[in-house]
Amino acid sequence: MAKPKVIIEDFADMLNFEPEQNTALAPVQGGITEMDFSLMEPFPNHRFKLYEGQQLADMVDSVHQFGILLPIILWHTEDGRHLILSGHNRRNAGQLAGLIKGPVIIKENLTHDEAVLIVTETNLRQRSFSDMSHSERAYCLAQHYEALKSQGKRNDLLQEIERLLNPHDSDENSTSVQLEQKLESREKVGQEYGLSASKVGRYIKISTLIEPLIAKVDTGEIAFLAAYDLSFVENRNQQQQISDLMESEGYKVDMKKAELLRSYYETGKLTDTTMVQILSGEKTRKLKSNKPQPFKVKATVISKYFTNEQSPKEIEDTIDKALTMYFENLNTEVVD
Template identity: 60%
Template sequence: MAKPRVLVEDFADMLKFEPEPKIAPTPVQGGIVEMDFDLMESFPNHKFKLYQGKQFDDMTDSIRLYGILQPLLLWHTEDDRYIILSGHNRRNCGKAAGLTKGPVIIKENLTYEDAVLIVIETNLRQRSFSDMSQSERAYCLFEHYKAMKSQGRRNDLILEIERLMNPQDSEAFTTSAEISKSSGSRSKLAEQYTLTEDMLAKYIRVGEYLDTPLMEKFDDNQFTISVANTLSFILDKEKQQTVASFMESDNYKVDGTKADLLRSYYENNKLTDTTIVQILTGEKTRKPKSNKPQPVKIKPAVISKYFTPQQTQKEIEDVIDKALALYFENQGSEVTA
């Protein structure tokens, strides 16, 4: 009886080893460890725009030459996830540069509110407020304002993150935590961002209530902060999305007058798809045509031809009225004759 043939491919399959699962490193208090990029998750509903184009290419080239110089900051959650608080661009560009892992600092025992505050603080350290898009400014100011009303642990948290990420010059930075110690008012926050209190209030409201589709229009400079603030009073997200959808499909623009009408119709429970279109097209803002004749201004030369400087305006009007009455009376006689 012939022995069964064993193919080389069968040996290859037998000798294959299962790849070792990627295991997250043990967090080191205040220290830096290496972690695989595949174990990291992006922050949920991340509001800050990520690098594209030249910015992305420049960072990728830098990482390819020098590696990742500043560690990513991760949040180790209770359900054993590792969420990026700071370093989305470094992770993405590191992958593009051919790296599979990078240096990280791992934070534990955070609430979601703590995590949001860290995301804002670290983004503000990396670029100025003026460089941010309109939606990023609104988001920052709204979350910053909430944080300033809740002190204690958050102050300590920001100072700790500052120390971890900038151990050599932590005293050189002014944090929201430090500013919060002296005042929690809007005026202090407005001063920090060099805004008027009215402008600050508008940004905070927009950051809280304006939904993503309209935020994108705001980022594209399709309307001003004042218009964005007015639209934020439309609290029904579906109505906001409908407005944004019509703006997108038909290239409608929204100015202050239209925004006021949209808000008014919403607050009076009259904002339907039909009225939204009527407002955006300008139909609701057009003045109805009047049946009255347009007023006529008589030239001074005509007035001086028939009247003396001594005659009053009333005397002149009375004469004109009588003259016109006689004129139209004669016109009528000619028609019937």
């Protein structure tokens, strides 16, 4: 059965995002106006990728025919900047279509958390969560989590995510009732939205990776679970070293290497040398044993010297004696 498509209403319910009656998304007094594209700035650390290829071409064609139908939402900050909360693709398509301005709705008196919620909510409204890249999902969930945590909403889910983000700080004294509530919350999210609490926690943790590394998750160079373990290397300079080594030396990061990097980091043993040893595969290669490899004597050889009535123990003892005599004679010949 196909997983249900996560739409904006579902996602809002999941994280209990309940806008106030005077929501930041409601039309402001004065309504829609127009503004030059050159006066608009992208939202800082905005990780939702602009449309490309056919999707972008279709949007440019639509703008050519009908103009920009949906206003761009801007945040007029206290320092006088106009940051795009919703409409990065509309502005881009408008510019490519030859326009110099577009319709806007300007929001004022927003907190940063409120602005972030508008960015994530509107992006989820316009595209399916399942269609987003891993980095976009991680960004969206992390921003939602931080904004909602500051508002003190959905404490049960937020505490579960917190535990997933910090597995070593889990509360060993949790009651069975609390545990049951957490399991019910996780199961409900999984059933209704195809997104478990553990998956939410992993996405949020992955969002702490530097841009070059999380981009490799999008391209498939680093698997999702490997990226999760890698995100526990919290030193951003070391993350950058890992990224640089992957680029310069062509090293790959698989699950075993990511687990080792995490383990060495958490035990304070991740140095420049051990990092190279792990990424090059030196630490994950099995050491060759000095012991002789097992050898099986063919049945045709056994049948030449033994009968079916003889037990395996008798055959083994005879072979042992025969080999002892062989090597003793061999050593005698060498001495002579």
